[in-house]
Amino acid sequence: MEFSLTDEQNLLRDSVKRFVSEEHDLNKQQEIFRTDPRFSAAHWSMFAELGWLCLIVPEQAGGLGGSAEDAAVIAEELGRGLVGAPFLSTGILGAELISQGEPTSRRDELLGAIMEGKRRLALALEESASRYGMDTISTTAQVSRSGEIVLNGQKILVQDGADADAYIVSAIEASPDGSRNLALYIVPIDAEGVEIRRYRMIDGRWAADVKLTSVHLPSSALLIPSDRASDVLERALDHARIILASEALGAMEGALEMTADYLKGRTQFGRALASFQSLQHRLSDMFVKVENARSMLYRGLSMLDADPQQRAAAVSATMITFNQASEFVGSQAIQLHGGMGMAEEYPIGHFYKRLRVIGKSYGDLSWHMNRYTQTTRMSEIQGAA
The missing domain is CATH 1.10.540.10 (Acyl-CoA dehydrogenase/oxidase, N-terminal domain)
Known part of the structure; x- marks a missing residue:
């Protein structure tokens, strides 16, 4: 390819x-x-x-x-x-x-x-008990007698939610038979009953927790109905994960380049640090991790249009590789900068912080490992049948 x-x-x-x-x-x-x-x-x-x-x-x-x-x-x-x-x-x-x-x-x-x-816009998806999944979402949507949609619930860690104009909220539709049907709604930030708590994450960017208390919305607020919301959301999240991996690749490249330049310009015992073989080996290891992650990103991109199980397995495999690579590259970059790497004013630490946030966005390492194992096992069972 x-x-x-x-x-x-x-x-x-x-x-x-x-x-x-x-x-x-x-x-x-x-x-x-x-x-x-x-x-x-x-x-x-x-x-x-x-x-x-x-x-x-x-x-x-x-x-x-x-x-x-x-x-x-x-x-x-x-x-x-x-x-x-x-x-x-x-x-x-x-x-x-x-x-x-x-x-x-x-x-x-x-x-x-x-x-x-x-x-x-910001996607309000995560809840305190959801653990990146959609099976435990507790935010509810009910239709009132007047035909309005009434939302109740609380969302956490809404990325870029501190400065959004509206939220795309995932909620469970009330059903007479007791079934749980996920749907997506557009909620303006100034709607009555919307309470927002804004805060800064470790990478300096802002997120928000959003509390929805009897938020009344017109029927037009329904964005994706329950008959296809789960599939649409899963596909969009997998796309977002791959784009996050792309951002992580750029951040790792930036950290690697900055570290190499630092070692070239810093001297010890009358020699540039870049001339020491042990430090060259560590830079080489960082480079190998970055290039391996790049290959996995290309594979993930090529599988975005595959069937849902294959797509999920490929995306999670990509994110597993990126979680491991970014932790290695980020920590090595800080160590090779020495005391300078710990300074808040110096950019290298902010690369590491951003990589850590990406690694916790829309699924962390353990979540992706579990999803990869489940989807590949299911594919093997279906193939054997």
């Missing part, structure tokens, strides 16, 4: 690199993270102008109809520059889920606002 970039993807990568080099400064970005949850409004407008926010929106809805590979190109370069933009939450997850909604004027209006950079 050919994994080289097309001419269009090379141009896309160049545009992201140019944005990172000209508009984004690591030290300035960390200062912003410490004082303000908002990603630069001017930069977000540039995302829209450059077409990044309409990349995966279907052409019939006014988007570019791009692929996951195109989005991965953007995410890798954003990760290399530690750009703290809500690209995944709005431009990938938000855009994909809205695109999968019923073809109404409401949907088209939301997609248009996303592509123009006027709306930011």
Whole structure:
């Protein structure tokens, strides 16, 4: 299979690199993270102008109809520059889920606002007992006598939820037969009964816990009905995981490059640290981990359109590799920087923190190991039958 970039993807990568080099400064970005949850409004407008926010929106809805590979190109370069933009939450997850909604004027209006950079969305999925799964979601949705939808529940760790305009909320529809049917709803942040607690994560980015107390919404708030919400959400989450892996690849590349430059410029006993063979070996080990992770990313991308079980196994295998590689590369980068690596003001530690957050997003190492084992075992049983 050919994994080289097309001419269009090379141009896309160049545009992201140019944005990172000209508009984004690591030290300035960390200062912003410490004082303000908002990603630069001017930069977000540039995302829209450059077409990044309409990349995966279907052409019939006014988007570019791009692929996951195109989005991965953007995410890798954003990760290399530690750009703290809500690209995944709005431009990938938000855009994909809205695109999968019923073809109404409401949907088209939301997609248009996303592509123009006027709306930011965040997926409110996790709950205190959900452990990355959807089987234990307790947020409920009931239809009142007047036909309104009433939501009750609490969501935690809503990534980019501190600055979102609306949430895509997963909830269980009340059913007379007692069955649990998952559906997705659009909830504006200013709806009555919505309570938001904003906080900063270890990587400097902001998340939110969202409490929903008798939130009354019109029937048009239903985004994806229960007959297909689970399948749509699982597919969108697997896409998001692969894009996160792409960002992690860029962050590891950035950490490796910064570490190599540091060892070249730092001297000990009259010699550059990069000349010591033991340190060269450690850099080589980091490089091997990064390249192995890159290969697994390509495999994950190639399996996104496979059947659900094969896709799930491939994505989890990719995330397992990335969790292990990012822990090794991040920790080695800090150690090779010595005391400088522990300084809050120096960027290398922020690469490590971002990699740790990615490793806990939409499934951690143990969750992906369990899913990989279950899906591969099920495939073997079905194949034997």
